[in-house]
Amino acid sequence: MTSALDGLKVLDLSRVLAGPWAGQTLADLGADVVKVERPGCGDDTRAWGPPYLRDAEGRDTSEAAYFLSANRNKRSIAIDFTQPAGQETVRRLVASADVLIENFKVGGLAAYGLDYASLSAINPRLIYCSITGFGQDGPYAERAGYDFMIQAVGGLMSVTGRADDEVGAGPVKVGVAVTDILTGLYASNAVLAALAERERSGLGQHIDLALLDVQVACLANQSLNYLSTGKPPERMGNAHPNIVPYEDFPTADGDFILTIGNDGQFRRFCEVAGKPEWADEPRFATNAQRVGNRKVLIPLIRQITVFRTTAQWVSALGAAGVPCGPINNLGQVFEDPQVVSRGLKVSMAHPLAGQVDLVANPIRLSRTPVRYRNAPPLLDQHAEEVRRDWLGDAE
CATH class of the missing domain: 3.30.1540.10 (formyl-coa transferase, domain 3)
Known part of the structure; x- marks a missing residue:
C-alpha cells in the first residue's frame, strides 16, 4: 500500500506545535519527515510535562504527552547547527530534501547560513516554509510570538468568554493552542500548493506564514461582522452572533x-x-x-x-x-460510539512504553490512506538510518 506523499522528503527544523503539526500532517500522508533537534534536549516540548507517557508498569517515561501529540511518523536526528560541522550536515540533508520547515525568529537561521537564500542556492527545488509569530516583515517582525499572546493580539480572546453583564465575564483563551494548530494546517496546505507549482516551474519557493495572519484570517464571520458594520463583536459566551438558538x-x-x-x-x-x-x-x-x-x-x-x-x-x-x-x-x-467506530484512537509500538495511544489523523483518503509507521521518536533515535538513507553514509 502506498501513501499520497510517498517519496517526499521533509526536513523539520521546527519545534513546539505549529511547525511540528505541519510536519506531522505531511508525515501521516506518507512523507519521510526527518526532525532535526538540539543535542541533549531536543524539541522544547519534550520537557513540557507532566503528564508523561507511562510504561507497562505505570511508571513515567521521559516522553512528555505534549511532544507525542505532534511528532508521529517522524525520524529524529540530533544536530548542533550552531557549529560548522552541524551546519554542513544540514546542508547535505537539504541537498536531497523537497521541503524544509522552520520556526526560528526572523533572520535566526541566516547566522548559520541556513536561511532560504543560502539553501535555495544549494537546492533550487527546495520548498522552504518559515513560521513566525508576526511574519517576515512589518513593525512586529522581530518579536517572538506564542499562541496565547496571538489569541489576544489577533482578536480571538475579544470574542471568547462570557459577556460583560454575565457572571464570570472576561476574555478567555481557547482551551487548545488553536492558532498554532491552524497555522500548522495552513503551512501543510501551502507546502502542497508550492509542490504542485514546482511540477510546472521546477523551482521551489519561500513560504512566509505568521501566527497573527492566521489568527486574523480564522476569525471568519466575526471579522466580516466587524468589516460589514464597523462595530467590533463582543463576547457572548457560548451564544452565536448570527444564529439563534x-x-x-x-x-x-x-x-x-x-x-x-x-x-x-x-x-x-x-x-x-x-x-x-x-x-x-x-x-x-x-x-x-x-x-x-x-x-x-x-x-x-x-x-x-x-x-x-x-x-x-x-x-x-x-x-x-x-x-x-x-x-x-x-x-x-x-x-463515544461514533469516535470508537471512526477509530480516532490509534495505538503504536513505542520503545520505552511498549505502546503509545495517539489521536488518529482525520484525513480519509480512499486509495492512499494515512499510515501509522513510526511512533513519536526518541531524541536522536534515527541518526544512523537517516545518515544512511539521506546521505549515503555507512553505518
Whole structure:
C-alpha cells in the first residue's frame, strides 16, 4: 500500500506545535519527515510535562504527552547547527530534501547560513516554509510570538468568554493552542500548493506564514461582522452572533448544546419541546427575528429544557433531525460510539512504553490512506538510518 506523499522528503527544523503539526500532517500522508533537534534536549516540548507517557508498569517515561501529540511518523536526528560541522550536515540533508520547515525568529537561521537564500542556492527545488509569530516583515517582525499572546493580539480572546453583564465575564483563551494548530494546517496546505507549482516551474519557493495572519484570517464571520458594520463583536459566551438558538442550555442533570441552523430545524425543535406555537410567533419565525429577540427567546427555552435530562433531549431531538449534543469530557469523547467506530484512537509500538495511544489523523483518503509507521521518536533515535538513507553514509 502506498501513501499520497510517498517519496517526499521533509526536513523539520521546527519545534513546539505549529511547525511540528505541519510536519506531522505531511508525515501521516506518507512523507519521510526527518526532525532535526538540539543535542541533549531536543524539541522544547519534550520537557513540557507532566503528564508523561507511562510504561507497562505505570511508571513515567521521559516522553512528555505534549511532544507525542505532534511528532508521529517522524525520524529524529540530533544536530548542533550552531557549529560548522552541524551546519554542513544540514546542508547535505537539504541537498536531497523537497521541503524544509522552520520556526526560528526572523533572520535566526541566516547566522548559520541556513536561511532560504543560502539553501535555495544549494537546492533550487527546495520548498522552504518559515513560521513566525508576526511574519517576515512589518513593525512586529522581530518579536517572538506564542499562541496565547496571538489569541489576544489577533482578536480571538475579544470574542471568547462570557459577556460583560454575565457572571464570570472576561476574555478567555481557547482551551487548545488553536492558532498554532491552524497555522500548522495552513503551512501543510501551502507546502502542497508550492509542490504542485514546482511540477510546472521546477523551482521551489519561500513560504512566509505568521501566527497573527492566521489568527486574523480564522476569525471568519466575526471579522466580516466587524468589516460589514464597523462595530467590533463582543463576547457572548457560548451564544452565536448570527444564529439563534445556538448555545448551551440547562437540563435536569447537566447541560446540552443546541445548534439550530435554519427555520425548519427551529420548527421541529418547538414541536419536540411542546411549544409548536413558537415557530409561528412573529418574533421567532425566522432566524433574523430570533437574533433580534434573543433576550426574549433564550430564557423561554431555558425554562423548558430543565425538565428533561441531557440524554432525553439528545435522543428526542436527534430523532427529529435537530442538531444537538452533550458536553463531553475527554474520557466521554474517547468512549463515544461514533469516535470508537471512526477509530480516532490509534495505538503504536513505542520503545520505552511498549505502546503509545495517539489521536488518529482525520484525513480519509480512499486509495492512499494515512499510515501509522513510526511512533513519536526518541531524541536522536534515527541518526544512523537517516545518515544512511539521506546521505549515503555507512553505518
